[in-house]
Amino acid sequence: MKILLHTCCGPCTIYPLRVLREMGHDPTGYFFNPNIHPYLEYKRRAETLAAFADETGLPVTWTKDYSMENFFRLVANREKDRCRYCYLLRLRETVQAAIVAGFDAFTTTLLYSKFQNHELLREIGESLGRDRGIPFFYFDFRKGWQEGIRLSKERGMYRQPYCGCLYSEKERFYSESP
Numbered sequence: 667m668k669i670l671l672h673t674c675c676g677p678c679t680i681y682p683l684r685v686l687r688e689m690g691h692d693p694t695g696y697f698f699n700p701n702i703h704p705y706l707e708y709k710r711r712a713e714t715l716a717a718f719a720d721e722t723g724l725p726v727t728w729t730k731d732y733s734m735e736n737f738f739r740l741v742a743n744r745e746k747d748r749c750r751y752c753y754l755l756r757l758r759e760t761v762q763a764a765i766v767a768g769f770d771a772f773t774t775t776l777l778y779s780k781f782q783n784h785e786l787l788r789e790i791g792e793s794l795g796r797d798r799g800i801p802f803f804y805f806d807f808r809k810g811w812q813e814g815i816r817l818s819k820e821r822g823m824y825r826q827p828y829c830g831c832l833y834s835e836k837e838r839f840y841s842e843s844p
């Protein structure tokens with residue numbers, strides 16, 4: 667199956683890419699992540715993914731649009747439910763790209779992270795797939811979490827310390843004490 671793999675970063679792509687290829691699928695990466703802030707963080711993650719993709723022969727489609735304003739408009743006043751809107755934004759864009767390019771299915775490297783809400787990702791992905799007539803390929807890649815971390819460290823890849831949005835950065839690092 668030709669699968670469009672929404673890709674958040676290089677380290678999170680290692681294990682899903684291997685599994686998809688071992689299953690006999692033909693994955694292509696898709697980088698659309700307007701949630702990642704600040705811009706230099708976005709750029710660093712994209713550069714790390716590009717280097718990994720070159721090394722592994724993973725074709726990647728790069729969106730030209732860094733539409734952070736759309737991300738903020740979507741999550742404004744919905745901060746407690748921001749992940750739902752972030753997943754929806756990114757998977758909606760991915761399913762559309764998959765349809766336009768003639769893929770058989772779509773999925774996401776977000777399913778690799780033990781910090782993401784898998785049930786919500788699956789619900790959104792399957793709903794979008796049903797509505798658009800293309801399957802969402804659900805696979806629980808979390809069992810490769812430690813392996814992916816190990817391999818990314820061995821490769822010397824940049825590993826980001828937070829999910830991507832400014833809200834997650836604040837949750838990770840903010841402290842009221844000076």
